Amino acid sequence: MHNVWLIARREYLERVRTKAFIIATIVIPLLFGSLGFGAGYLAQRTKSTAHIAILSFDPVIAADLKRELEQGRDVSMQVDLVSNDAATGANLDAELQDSKSSLTGYLQIFPPATPEARPAFTYNARSASDIGTDTALKDALKVVLTREQLASRGISSIDIDNVLAPVAIKNPTTGDTTTAFIGAYILFILMYMVIMLYGMNTARSIIEEKTSRVFEVLLSTVKSDEMLAGKIIGVGAVGLTQVSVWMAAALSVGIYFAGSTHGMGGHSVVSPSQVFFFVAYFLFGFLLYSSLAAGLGAMTNSEQELQQLNLFLAVPLVCCLFMLTTIIKSPDSTLSRVVSLIPFCSPLLMDFRISIRPPQPWEIWLSFALMSLSIFAILWVSSRIYRVGILMYGKKPNLPEILRWLKYS
Amino acid sequence: MSIVELDHIRKVYGTKVAVEGLSLVIEPGTMFGLLGPNGSGKSSSIRMMIGITRPDSGSVHLFGKPFERAALHRIGYLPEERGLYKKMKVVDQLVFLGRLHGLDAKTAEARAKSWCKRLQIAEAIGKKTEELSKGMQQKIQFIAALLHEPDLIIMDEPFTGLDPVNAALLMDTLLDLRKQGKSILFSTHRMDQVEKFSDAIAIIYKGRLVLEGAMREIKSRYPANRVQVQFTGDASFLEHPCIARCKPFSGGAEIVLADQGDAQLLLHQAVARGTRITRFEVMEPTLEEIFIETVGENVDA
Numbered sequence: 001m002h003n004v005w006l007i008a009r010r011e012y013l014e015r016v017r018t019k020a021f022i023i024a025t026i027v028i029p030l031l032f033g034s035l036g037f038g039a040g041y042l043a044q045r046t047k048s049t050a051h052i053a054i055l056s057f058d059p060v061i062a063a064d065l066k067r068e069l070e071q072g073r074d075v076s077m078q079v080d081l082v083s084n085d086a087a088t089g090a091n092l093d094a095e096l097q098d099s100k101s102s103l104t105g106y107l108q109i110f111p112p113a114t115p116e117a118r119p120a121f122t123y124n125a126r127s128a129s130d131i132g133t134d135t136a137l138k139d140a141l142k143v144v145l146t147r148e149q150l151a152s153r154g155i156s157s158i159d160i161d162n163v164l165a166p167v168a169i170k171n172p173t174t175g176d177t178t179t180a181f182i183g184a185y186i187l188f189i190l191m192y193m194v195i196m197l198y199g200m201n202t203a204r205s206i207i208e209e210k211t212s213r214v215f216e217v218l219l220s221t222v223k224s225d226e227m228l229a230g231k232i233i234g235v236g237a238v239g240l241t242q243v244s245v246w247m248a249a250a251l252s253v254g255i256y257f258a259g260s261t262h263g264m265g266g267h268s269v270v271s272p273s274q275v276f277f278f279v280a281y282f283l284f285g286f287l288l289y290s291s292l293a294a295g296l297g298a299m300t301n302s303e304q305e306l307q308q309l310n311l312f313l314a315v316p317l318v319c320c321l322f323m324l325t326t327i328i329k330s331p332d333s334t335l336s337r338v339v340s341l342i343p344f345c346s347p348l349l350m351d352f353r354i355s356i357r358p359p360q361p362w363e364i365w366l367s368f369a370l371m372s373l374s375i376f377a378i379l380w381v382s383s384r385i386y387r388v389g390i391l392m393y394g395k396k397p398n399l400p401e402i403l404r405w406l407k408y409s
Numbered sequence: 410m411s412i413v414e415l416d417h418i419r420k421v422y423g424t425k426v427a428v429e430g431l432s433l434v435i436e437p438g439t440m441f442g443l444l445g446p447n448g449s450g451k452s453s454s455i456r457m458m459i460g461i462t463r464p465d466s467g468s469v470h471l472f473g474k475p476f477e478r479a480a481l482h483r484i485g486y487l488p489e490e491r492g493l494y495k496k497m498k499v500v501d502q503l504v505f506l507g508r509l510h511g512l513d514a515k516t517a518e519a520r521a522k523s524w525c526k527r528l529q530i531a532e533a534i535g536k537k538t539e540e541l542s543k544g545m546q547q548k549i550q551f552i553a554a555l556l557h558e559p560d561l562i563i564m565d566e567p568f569t570g571l572d573p574v575n576a577a578l579l580m581d582t583l584l585d586l587r588k589q590g591k592s593i594l595f596s597t598h599r600m601d602q603v604e605k606f607s608d609a610i611a612i613i614y615k616g617r618l619v620l621e622g623a624m625r626e627i628k629s630r631y632p633a634n635r636v637q638v639q640f641t642g643d644a645s646f647l648e649h650p651c652i653a654r655c656k657p658f659s660g661g662a663e664i665v666l667a668d669q670g671d672a673q674l675l676l677h678q679a680v681a682r683g684t685r686i687t688r689f690e691v692m693e694p695t696l697e698e699i700f701i702e703t704v705g706e707n708v709d710a
Contacts, residue, residue: 003509006508006509007509010497010501010505014494014496014497208494209492209494212492212493212494212495213488213490213491214492214493214494215492216461216486216488216492217486217488217492217506217550217553217554218506218509220460220461220481220484220486220488221481221482221509222509223478391456391461391462401423
């Protein structure tokens, strides 16, 4: 145990003293902090600024729509009302093809098929992926049509404005939903980064010893298992230090702003329980990924070779990114439950679920149990690869060779 | 009690036999030279000796007892592949390695400093390894192997990459340590060093032991049938029948006598023919010659 401690201590001190560590510890919270506030600010302030043309059979609807789109709550578009004929349509089509024109698209409004039905709408856009404008148009049309319907039933325009005024919901128990969601999202990205970073650091540290050939000296007194354990503990402790600093910063900033900032409703961006689970899931996620990385590091001889194997670390993490939408939509669906229990995904997905809608306690327990089992299994394999691999220089081993290593030791 | 005893150890990597049935004994207080061309199994044997790898068969005894890891604290090891942490300060590095060998931090630091002084690199102690010259790094590594005052010092190719001055400094240090009763095993393919300083040697080739024993005893097995001669004038005496092989060079020749050849006769002939002899020396074969004779000429040593 003494040797493990010595190795871990060296690893820790050498890493914590580097400039890179100090800079990352300070800069990343600043970056994410500004990103968080910035995103929140932008989400509230950004308005769609598209430039569209409207061809309408009914000038009233067209005028209402123009007013709504130019001075609406979330939009400030530039709207041209143009005459409704085939020639204009062709002109506009040509303009959409012209890259110098600022026109985003044009909307055609056709008379309803039957007197009771709504008018029909066609929107021709420059870009198919302009979701923002599309949504803004739909919302504006809905308001305009509602307004028109209400007006045709004899309701005064003041009453209509009151009816259509936006609704504000307060969340006294959880704070502002958007802020909380941004907090959860930032934690997710942060977790992704630190697990990737520190998993890679373990592998890099092994390769550093391998290329500098420090191994042989160490192996003359220390067992390879002790070296591996010391290394993982050392690198993990560095990660834990960094994460703790970040979380402490997030908590104190959260407490400082709580109540004073609009929309937070007396709640900080991250709660203490989120911090607790973040640290816990980081620890388990790190152990899982770094024991995998240790095996990969022992197999390779240089950073370049390691990069080819990075895929094994990156793929599960990227899969988690893809699953994120599913989990946001329905955190309690069977699919969400199952993927968040996969040990390689739990640190990211289960932790995210805890942030947005706490899962059943048994799910959390089960995720930790499954991660522990996987960590043991992977460490078992990795330590065997490590034992043989660190003494192998030169050629990268192929799969049958690695399998033989497992038998050797 | 012997310090190291290898009994028929064998190691196979995949299909390649690295060491085959190697047995040798290192007695206390000796300087033991392990010789062999590159890839002959020297490093593999040493690795098994100190438990970095385990022999597939055969046994290793250290300090008179079957191999146990506790004995490793009494061994200092300088691997062939030198390695230090590049970004770490020399003193931190030495203290770290010393502590891994069971020293406490204070003792390790004190000894690190005194060793650096002794090897004339006191100014290096506060620097990072990457700032040092190759030779200095080598000395640091050398110190790392000696810091815990081991009873057995194992050095794999200790002199490669050192200039003659520093090689001599290290050799003197090793001789000093032997005087203090330490046992030293070193591997090399430089025969001249072994010849001068070793008490006993083992030559291995292709993983097998081809020659082992005390230096004097091995030398005595080979007759003193080499003659170094330098002369001016008539060279016809070199055709004398008692000469088996002769390698002439400008102003002299290296002669190997035939089985019954007598150097005295040769000298007499030369003098009789009026050749001026400036040097005439009868010698034992050098270790290098013995080595080449034993393992054959076609080695890439």
